[in-house]
Amino acid sequence: xxxxxxxxxxxLGREMEIILDTGAYADITxxxxxxxxxxGAGPYRIPNLSIDVYAVYTNKAPxxxxxxxxxxxxxxxxxxxxxxxxxxxxxDAIELRLKNLLHDGDEMHAGxxxxxxxxxxxxxxxxxxxDWNSSTVITDTGGQKVRAKGVACFVKHxxxxxxxxxxxxxxxxxxxxxxVSSVEMGxxxxxxxxxxxxxxxxxxxxxxxxxxxxxASAPYDQGTNSSRTIFHMGRAIVDGCGQLxxxxxxxxxxxxxxxxxxxxxxxxxxxxxxxxxRSLGFAEILGRTFGFGGSLSASxxxxxxxxxxxxxxxxxxxxxxxxxxxGCEVEVDLGTGAVRVLRYVAANNVGRAINPxxxxxxxxxxxxxxxxxxxFEEMCWEDGQLLNPNLVDYRLITICEAPPVExxxxxxxxxxxxxxxxxxxxxxxxxxxxxxxxxxxxxxNVRLFSxxxxxxxxxxxxxxxxxxxxxxxxxxxxx
Numbered sequence: 001x002x003x004x005x006x007x008x009x010x011x012l013g014r015e016m017e018i019i020l021d022t023g024a025y026a027d028i029t030x031x032x033x034x035x036x037x038x039x040g041a042g043p044y045r046i047p048n049l050s051i052d053v054y055a056v057y058t059n060k061a062p063x064x065x066x067x068x069x070x071x072x073x074x075x076x077x078x079x080x081x082x083x084x085x086x087x088x089x090x091x092d093a094i095e096l097r098l099k100n101l102l103h104d105g106d107e108m109h110a111g112x113x114x115x116x117x118x119x120x121x122x123x124x125x126x127x128x129x130x131d132w133n134s135s136t137v138i139t140d141t142g143g144q145k146v147r148a149k150g151v152a153c154f155v156k157h158x159x160x161x162x163x164x165x166x167x168x169x170x171x172x173x174x175x176x177x178x179x180v181s182s183v184e185m186g187x188x189x190x191x192x193x194x195x196x197x198x199x200x201x202x203x204x205x206x207x208x209x210x211x212x213x214x215x216a217s218a219p220y221d222q223g224t225n226s227s228r229t230i231f232h233m234g235r236a237i238v239d240g241c242g243q244l245x246x247x248x249x250x251x252x253x254x255x256x257x258x259x260x261x262x263x264x265x266x267x268x269x270x271x272x273x274x275x276x277x278r279s280l281g282f283a284e285i286l287g288r289t290f291g292f293g294g295s296l297s298a299s300x301x302x303x304x305x306x307x308x309x310x311x312x313x314x315x316x317x318x319x320x321x322x323x324x325x326x327g328c329e330v331e332v333d334l335g336t337g338a339v340r341v342l343r344y345v346a347a348n349n350v351g352r353a354i355n356p357x358x359x360x361x362x363x364x365x366x367x368x369x370x371x372x373x374x375x376f377e378e379m380c381w382e383d384g385q386l387l388n389p390n391l392v393d394y395r396l397i398t399i400c401e402a403p404p405v406e407x408x409x410x411x412x413x414x415x416x417x418x419x420x421x422x423x424x425x426x427x428x429x430x431x432x433x434x435x436x437x438x439x440x441x442x443x444x445n446v447r448l449f450s451x452x453x454x455x456x457x458x459x460x461x462x463x464x465x466x467x468x469x470x471x472x473x474x475x476x477x478x479x
Contacts, residue, residue, distance in 0.1 A: 001014065001015070001016045001077050001078060001081055002014070002015045002016075003015075003081060003085065004048075005085050005089070007089070009085070009086075009089050009091050009095075009096050009099050009100070010099065010100065011044055011045065011046050011100045012046075012047065012048065013046065013047065013048030013049065014041050014046045014048070014049050014050075015049075015050045015051075016040055016041060016050070016051045016052070016077075017052050017054075018033075018036055018037075018040055018051065018052070018053045018054070018074070019053075019054050019055075019056060020032060020033055020036070020053065020054065020055045020056070020063070021056060021058050021060065021063060022055045022056065022057060022058070022062065022063050023057070023058055023060040023061050023062040023063045024057065024058070024059065024060065024061065024062055025057075025062040026055065026057075026062075027062045027063065027064050028064055028065050029055045029063060030055060032055075032065065032069060032070045033053040033054075033055045034053075034308065034317070035069065035070045035071075035157055036053055036070040036071075036073070036074050037051050037053050037313055037317075038108075038109070038110055038157045038313075038317040038318060039070075039071055039074055039154075039155050039156055039157050039321070040053070040074040040078070041074075041078060041109060042074070042075070042078040042079070042082075042153075042154070042155060043101060043102050043117075043119050043153060043154060043155035043323060044097075044100040044101060044102060045100055045101070045102055045106065046100075046109070049109055051313070058384075059383075059384035060381055060384055060386075061386065065225070067366065067369055067425075067426050067429055068156065068366070068369075068370070068426045068427065068429035068430045069226070069426075071154060071155075071156040071157075071426075071427075071429075071430040072370065072373070072429055072430045072431075072432070072433055075152060075154045075430050075431050075433070075434045076433045076434050076437065076451065078434075079152035079153070079154070079431065079434035079435070079438065080434055080437055080438060080441070080447065080449075082096060082097060083150075083438045083441065083442075084447070086134075092134050093134050093151060093438070094123060094127050094132060094134070094151060097123060097151075097153055098120065098123065101119050101120055101123070101153075102114060102117060102119065102155075103117060103119075103120065104116070104117045104118070104412070108155075108317075108318075108321065109313070110308060110313060110314055110315055110316065110317040110318075111314045111315055111316065112316050112317065112318065112321075114321065115320065115414050115415050115416070116320060116323075116349060116351050116412050116413060116414035116415070116417075116420070116422060117321065117323055117349075117412075118323055118349035118410050118412035119153055119155070119323040119324070119325070119349075121347075121349070121410050121412065122153065122323060122324045122325040122347040122348065122349060122408070122410050123151070123153050123325040123347070125325075125347040125408045125410065126151060126325040126326065126327040126345050126346075126347050126408070127151070127327070129327070129345040129347075129406055129408065130149055130151070130327045130328075130329070130345055132149065132151070132327070133149075134149070134442070136148070136149065137442060137443060143334070144333065144334055144335055145331050145332065145333050145334065146331070146332050146334060146443040146444070147329060147330065147331045147332075147342070147443065148329070148330060148332075148439050148440075148442040148443035149327065149328065149329045149330075149439055149442070150327065150328055150330070150434075150435045150436060150437065150438030150439025150440070150441070150442060151325065151326070151327040151435055151438065152325065152326055152327075152431035152432075152434035152435040152438060153323070153324065153325040153326075153431060154322075154323070154324060154325070154326075154427070154430040154431045154434075155321050155322070155323055156321065156322040156323075156426070156427050156430050157317060157318035157321055157322075158226045158227060158228050158231070158318055158319055158320060158321075158322070158423070159222070159223070159225065159226035159228055160304055160305075160306040160316070160317060160318045160319045161303075161304050161305045161306045162222050162226075162228060162232050162302070162303070162304045162319065163220065163221075163222050163232075163301075163302070163303050163304075164180075164182075164220075164221045164222060164232040164233045164235070164236045164301070164302045164303075165181075165219035165220050165221065165236055165299060165300065165301050166178060166179065166180050166219060166233060166236040166237045166239075166240050166299070166300045166301075167179040167180075167218070167219045167240070167297070167298075167299050167300075168197070168201075168237070168240040168241065168244060168297065168298045168299075168300065169295055169296070169297045170201070170244050170248070170282060170286065170295055170296040170297075171295050172283065172286055172287065172290075172292075172293055172294055172295050173283050174203075174207065174268055174281055174282035174283035174284075174286070175203070175207045175208070175209065176197060176198075176201055176203055176207060176208045176209070176241075176244075177209050177211065178193065178194075178197050178208065178209065178210045178211065178237060178240075179211045179213055179217070179218050179219065180193065180210065180211070180212060180213070180218060180219070180221060180233055180236075180237075181212070181213060181214075181215070181218040181219060181220060181221035182212060182221055182224050182229045182233050183212060183224040184212055185224065187229075187358075187362060187425050188355060188358035188361070188362070189212075189224070189229050189230070189233075190210055190212070191355055191358060192229075192230050192234070192354045192355050192358060193210045193229075193230070193233060193234065193237060194208050194209075194210050195354050195355060196230070196234045196237050196238065196354055196418050196419070196421075197210065197237050197241060199419065200237060200238045200241035200242070200245075200418070201241040201244055201245060201265075202245065202265035202266055202267070202268065203267070203268045203282070204267060204268060207268060219299065221233060226426070227322065227422075227423035227424065227425040227426045227427065228423060229423070229425075230354060230417075230418065230421050230422070230423050230424075231302075231319070231320070231351075231414075231417050231418070231421060231422055231423055232302040232304070233302070234302075234354075234417070234418035234419075234421060235300075235302035235416075235417070235418050236300040236301050236302040237300055237418070238300065238418045238419075239300035239301055239302065240298040240299060240300025241298075241300070242300075243298035243300070244296050244298050245265060247296050247298075248265065248270060248282065248285060248296070249263050249265070249270065251285050251286075251289045252270040252280055252285050255280060255285065255288055255289070256270070256272060256278055256279075256280065258272050258278070268281055268282050269281050269282070270282075270285060304319040306318070306319075319416070320351075320414055320416070320417070320422055322348070322349070322422065322423070322426075322427040322430075323348075323349050323427075324346065324347055324348035324349060324410075324427050324428060324430070324431065325346075325347050325431060326344065326345065326346050326347075326367065326370075326428065326430075326431035326432055326434075326435040327344070327345045327435055328341050328342075328343065328344045328345065328403075328432075328435050328436055328439055329341075329342045329343050329439065330342060330436060330439040330440055330443060331443075332440060332443045332444060332458060333455075334462065336455055336459075337454075337455030337456060337457070337458035337459035337462070338455050338458075339375055339436070339440055339453050339455075339458060340401070340403075341371055341375070341401075341403040341436060342403055343403050343404050343405075343406070344367055344371060344403050344404070344405045344406070344432070344435075345405075345406045345408065346363050346364075346366075346367045346405060346406070346407055346408065346428040346431075347408035347410055348363050348407075348408070348409070348410060348424060348427050348428050349410040349411070349412050349422070350409055350410070350411060350421065350422055350423065350424045351411065351412065351413050351414040351417045351420045351421045351422035351423075352411055352413045352414075352417065352419050352420035352421040352422075353409050353411055353421075353424075354418075354419065354421050356409055358424075359407075359409045359424040360407040360409055361407075362424040362425050362428070363405075363407035363408075363409070363424060363428040364405045364407045364428075366425065366426055366427065366428035366429040367405045367407070367428045367429065367432055368397065368402055368405060369429050370428070370429035370430070370431075370432025370433060371397060371401075371402070371403065371432055371436070372396055372397035373429075373432070373433065373451070373452065374432055374433040374436045374437070374451060374452055374453060375397070375401070375436070375452055375453055375454070376395040376396060376397055376401075376452055376454075377394065377395065377396065377452055378394075378395075378451075378452050378454070379394070380393075407428075409424075433451055436453065437451075437453065440453060440458070444458070444461060444462060446461045446462065446464050447461075448461050
């Protein structure tokens with residue numbers, strides 16, 4: 001990564017070369033190469049930008065998609081370079097970012113007009129929660145441990161194009177059955193989709209049931225991935241509920257002898273506006289319209305399209321973009337090289353929090369996963385052979401190392417999402433490594449470029465702590 005910057009801290013141009021190790025088979029890497037091309041330069045206004053991405057075969061196990069797919073790797077590079085730029089210009093690291101951030105209505109690198117791009121709000125919330133001061137480095141009385149803070153912000157794409165269907169039935173008893181192919185894996189899809197359907201059709205949540213079927217019984221969904229379920233399946237459900245509401249209003253208008261414009265739906269009833277006496281429940285409308293066993297059915301759909309020119313990278317690459325920021329305070333043991341995250345703050349724009357508690361839990365879990373990958377997780381290879389293929393030798397974070405995570409749910413609705421919602425499952429993982437890496441670099445006065453940040457790498461870096469960073473050349477700064 002090579003970046004040109006004015007003396008005032010304005011980004012002028014960026015050139016990137018990204019090489020992805022796909023292993024012995026391509027698997028999903030070609031799509032990841034496309035994705036990192038969309039977000040690899042970060043959430044900044046950069047008038048001159050060139051990104052070349054290469055996927056290469058190696059004698060290793062195939063690489064696949066993982067939570068926060070490809071965004072974390074890109075953020076690790078561009079956010080560390082932003083700190084380097086700030087240091088060389090003598091600017092505060094957050095002020096440099098604020099000076100260059102993209103905003104709602106701006107054009108993303110591929111050419112899309114941004115909606116729900118609330119990065120400034122996220123970064124400001126992190127700054128306040130951290131009580132940020134970039135110059136603060138604290139050494140304990142014995143000189144053994146050093147503490148410092150770091151921040152990072154990001155942009156992440158979502159799978160595009162995408163297609164989702166939902167099948168809905170308003171049963172004879174006035175309850176709603178929703179059939180989808182989304183998968184509940186602990187992320188709270190059942191709860192969020194139930195709430196979405198209840199709000200969209202006008203029923204209490206206890207009168208809505210969401211059924212997760214199989215490919216033989218449920219309508220098509222492209223996949224439960226890319227934090228896309230609440231956006232795409234939610235839109236499909238809202239679409240289907242809109243059809244059911246239209247039919248209900250048509251039947252109710254006849255039964256109540258009123259025009260549809262004068263009717264309103266609330267809490268499972270259709271009423272003439274301004275009066276509760278002239279109203280009918282959903283079940284009564286169905287019974288009086290169809291007789292015994294009558295019901296209404298609808299099929300909702302959400303579809304998004306994409307086009308990117310293979311040479312220029314211009315077009316529409318993502319239906320929407322996730323944004324957020326992360327910040328942390330770390331403690332580095334100068335004797336052992338051990339890095340400990342004392343606390344972590346994650347602020348993410350979810351568009352609209354259908355269930356705020358679930359959103360906060362997803363942000364916490366995603367951040368914890370990123371901290372684990374930053375400090376512990378590493379696949380060790382020798383001649384194509386994985387040396388640590390078990391959970392004894394492949395370390396994961398435990399409750400002993402997990403820091404408190406403050407999850408900040410930012411809500412700037414997206415115009416195309418269901419009630420403005422976008423998603424919350426993955427994005428908080430993206431800036432974790434860069435934020436921790438920036439904090440460690442500030443504590444040690446030396447920058448580490450290889451993950452994970454294990455004690456041996458820290459100790460090796462300390463050998464060069466007193467050496468100044470190389471001055472930028474005429475072409476810009478390099479990381």
